[in-house]
Structures are given as structure tokens and as C-alpha cells.
Amino acid sequence: MRIDTVWHNARLATLDPVLPKLGVIERGAIACTDGRIVFAGPEQDLPASDAARFDCEGRWITPGLIDCHTHLVHAGDRAREFAQRLGGATYEEIARAGGGILSTVRAVRAASQAELVTQSLPRLDALLAEGVTTVEVKSGYGLDREAEWRMLAAARELGRQRPVGITTTYLGAHAVPPEFAGDADGYVDWICTEMLPALAAERLADAVDVFCETVAFSPAQTSRIFDTAQRLGLPVKLHADQLSDFGGAALAARYGALSADHLEYASDEGAAAMAVAGTVAVLLPGAFYTLRETHAPPISALRRHGTPIALATDCNPGSSPLTSPLLAMNMAATLFRLTVEECLAGFTRVAAQALGLQAEIGTLQPGKFCNLAIWDIGAPAELIWRIGFNPLYRRVWRGA
Numbered sequence: 502m503r504i505d506t507v508w509h510n511a512r513l514a515t516l517d518p519v520l521p522k523l524g525v526i527e528r529g530a531i532a533c534t535d536g537r538i539v540f541a542g543p544e545q546d547l548p549a550s551d552a553a554r555f556d557c558e559g560r561w562i563t564p565g566l567i568d569c570h571t572h573l574v575h576a577g578d579r580a581r582e583f584a585q586r587l588g589g590a591t592y593e594e595i596a597r598a599g600g601g602i603l604s605t606v607r608a609v610r611a612a613s614q615a616e617l618v619t620q621s622l623p624r625l626d627a628l629l630a631e632g633v634t635t636v637e638v639k640s641g642y643g644l645d646r647e648a649e650w651r652m653l654a655a656a657r658e659l660g661r662q663r664p665v666g667i668t669t670t671y672l673g674a675h676a677v678p679p680e681f682a683g684d685a686d687g688y689v690d691w692i693c694t695e696m697l698p699a700l701a702a703e704r705l706a707d708a709v710d711v712f713c714e715t716v717a718f719s720p721a722q723t724s725r726i727f728d729t730a731q732r733l734g735l736p737v738k739l740h741a742d743q744l745s746d747f748g749g750a751a752l753a754a755r756y757g758a759l760s761a762d763h764l765e766y767a768s769d770e771g772a773a774a775m776a777v778a779g780t781v782a783v784l785l786p787g788a789f790y791t792l793r794e795t796h797a798p799p800i801s802a803l804r805r806h807g808t809p810i811a812l813a814t815d816c817n818p819g820s821s822p823l824t825s826p827l828l829a830m831n832m833a834a835t836l837f838r839l840t841v842e843e844c845l846a847g848f849t850r851v852a853a854q855a856l857g858l859q860a861e862i863g864t865l866q867p868g869k870f871c872n873l874a875i876w877d878i879g880a881p882a883e884l885i886w887r888i889g890f891n892p893l894y895r896r897v898w899r900g901a
């Protein structure tokens with residue numbers, strides 16, 4: 502067997518689902534050919550080769566982290582609104598005064614594609630510095646055709662400027678734009694007749710998402726968008742039950758969505774329906790923390806029904822200005838009581854499933870892309886236990 506590169510003298514958390522817990526292999530090695538893993542197992546079983554060899558000196562290797570829900574591409578910031586909120590203003594008052602999501606929409610509409618890339622690169626670099634090798638990026642701050650297009654094209658461009666896998670999601674149904682004020686149904690019609698067919702033809706969006714909420718789009722509007730997306734062959738995802746139980750989890754399950762995300766107010770029935778449909782629950786502790794939410798997602802129902810649980814940063818300027826997967830894991834453990842195994846699976850194997858990429862990434866197994874995070878730690882729990890400390894030693898994307 503031809504082998505390009507070997508990492509040896511390592512402890513592997515393979516996340517192989519047939520192995521218990523993290524799928525740990527002490528004294529392990531990984532071999533890579535043409536960017537793919539060809540061997541991951543005990544070093545004594547490593548096939549002989551004259552490949553380049555990296556001695557990991559006992560460090561831990563996990564799959565490269567996957568941030569499966571972000572709004573990483575945007576322009577401007579909302580630091581002033583944050584300060585206003587600390588001064589007593591409510592989110593609603595700020596939104597009524599033209600702030601909130603629509604203030605970011607104005608900034609994105611005023612930005613060129615190159616400016617979107619320039620402003621987003623530092624956020625992407627912060628993720629990469631903590632071992633992220635795949636990032637999902639949503640649109641949803643442009644809303645009109647040109648600005649949504651620029652956001653999605655900027656996301657694709659980020660993947661050319663950095664060694665990272667980028668997947669794109671069209672979230673036109675994030676807010677009703679000013680030009681459709683008072684006519685959410687008209688905006689949904691326009692999404693279904695104009696935007697979705699054009700995006701599908703251009704292959705600019707890998708999936709379609711909707712913010713289904715009393716303050717955003719209704720279940721009926723969500724269904725229309727999902728019906729159209731599925732007719733065009735685009736997988737769907739949903740911002741579901743973040744602020745109220747709106748039946749979003751069950752709706753996502755009915756469509757066989759890749760994931761339903763947030764889920765603070767999801768019902769037991771919603772969690773059960775997701776498990777049957779194989780829809781991943783993506784929990785976003787950064788938004789829970791920032792909004793000072795107190796109603797935690799139904800973790801015990803998700804566990805009882807066997808709904809797969811993923812985690813993500815939800816990186817966005819309003820409800821989760823977070824670019825640290827390690828802090829997101831710490832928050833999930835501390836705020837939601839997720840275990841070390843759930844946190845790590847949530848940012849690797851299950852996150853891959855939330856993107857429909859479980860055949861390509863998310864575990865250390867032959868056939869998958871050789872995306873690795875090599876950590877200077879004595880045990881996996883250290884990744885989640887510390888706050889504001891980054892023990893990443895090296896990051897490998899597709900073998901390099």
C-alpha cells in the first residue's frame with residue numbers, strides 16, 4: 502500500500518461508532534494517502550512504508566472539529582447594541598429602532614463580496630486555531646438576491662483562501678426584508694419562485710434553512726420553503742423552537758431534515774419524531790448563554806429517544822458572537838450537563854451527520870478525509886474542562 506504520511510506515537514479518539522465511548526486507541530497511528538485516511542489503529546498494525554513520519558510524542562488526536570451551524574459571514578458588528586442592552590434597553594426596543602438582525606442586513610447590503618471575505622476571515626481563523634476543519638456558513642443577512650448571493654459566494658471564497666471545508670446554507674427566511682415589510686407571505690413566494698431555483702441551478706447553496714419562530718416565519722411558510730427546496734433536491738435544516746414551542750422539531754422531522762437547531766423549547770414528541778427521522782439535534786449553548794436563556798433544551802428526552810446530538814458555535818453578531826468550539830463544549834457541559842463524550846461527538850461525528858457528510862468526515866476511519874486535530878492534553882476531558890485555554894498542537898486538513 503502506498504502511504505504519503507504517518508502520524509504515530511499518538512493516542513486516538515477515533516469516534517468510531519462501533520467502539521465504546523470515544524473509540525480510544527492507546528499507542529495509535531494514522532496513515533494518509535491522497536488526503537484520505539487509509540489506516541487508523543494500533544501502531545503495531547501499521548503497514549510498513551517509507552512515508553513521511555510525524556512522532557506525536559503521546560499527544561491525543563481527534564477528528565478535526567466540525568462547526569455545523571454558523572452565520573460566520575457578515576459585516577459590521579453589534580457591540581454598541583450589546584452596550585445598550587447592558588444599559589437597560591431590551592432586544593425588542595433595539596429592533597424597533599432599526600437594530601437587531603436588520604442592522605446587520607444594512608451592513609451586509611453595503612459591503613462588497615471582498616469586504617465580506619475580509620471581515621469574516623478573522624472569525625474563520627479563530628475557529629481554525631482551535632482545530633476546526635469544516636465549517637457550515639449560512640446566508641440570511643442580505644435577504645435580497647444580490648446580497649444573499651454575495652454572502653454565499655464569500656463563504657465559498659473563504660474555502661479557497663484557507664485549508665478548510667466550507668458548506669453553505671441559504672437562510673433567506675431569517676427575517677422579512679424592509680421591501681416586503683408586512684408581507685411575509687409575499688417574501689416566501691419570492692424565495693420559492695426566484696431564489697431557490699436560481700441557487701439550485703448555480704449550486705451555490707448546499708442546504709436550505711428557515712428561522713421558524715413567532716417573530717420570524719410560521720410553520721406553514723416553512724413548509725412551503727421546504728417543499729420547494731426538496732423538489733429542487735436541496736436538503737433542509739431548521740432553526741426550531743428557540744424561543745417557544747412552535748412545533749419546529751416535529752416539522753423538521755416530518756421533512757427528514759438534516760438537523761433541527763437550538764431546540765430550547767422543543768417537546769418530548771418533537772425529540773421522539775427527530776430520532777425516528779434521523780434528524781440531528783444541534784444545540785447552540787452560545788446563544789443560550791448570550792440571551793441569558795434559562796429554559797434548557799430537553800436533553801433527557803433527546804437521550805431517551807436516541808436523538809443524535811451535535812453542538813455548534815452559532816457564530817453570529819447578535820445572539821452568539823462566539824468563535825470558540827472549545828468554549829462551546831465547555832458551555833454545553835456546564836449549562837446542559839452534556840458528557841465529555843457527547844461534547845466531542847457533537848463537534849465531530851454527529852456534526853458531520855448534521856451536514857449529511859458522515860461518509861466523508863467526523864471520525865478517524867479509513868476512507869474519510871484525513872482531517873485531524875492534535876492536542877497537547879493528557880486526557881480528552883481537558884478539552885472541555887478548561888475555559889479560555891487552547892491546547893491545539895497541530896491541525897491537519899486533507900492530509901496536510
Ligand code: DI6
Pocket residue numbers: 601602605675712740743788817818819820
Ligand atoms: N436565531 C438567532 O439566535 C439568530 N438568528 C436566529 O435565527 C439571531 C441573529 C441576530 O440577532 O443577528
Ligand code: FE
Pocket residue numbers: 570571572740815817
Ligand atoms: Fe443560527
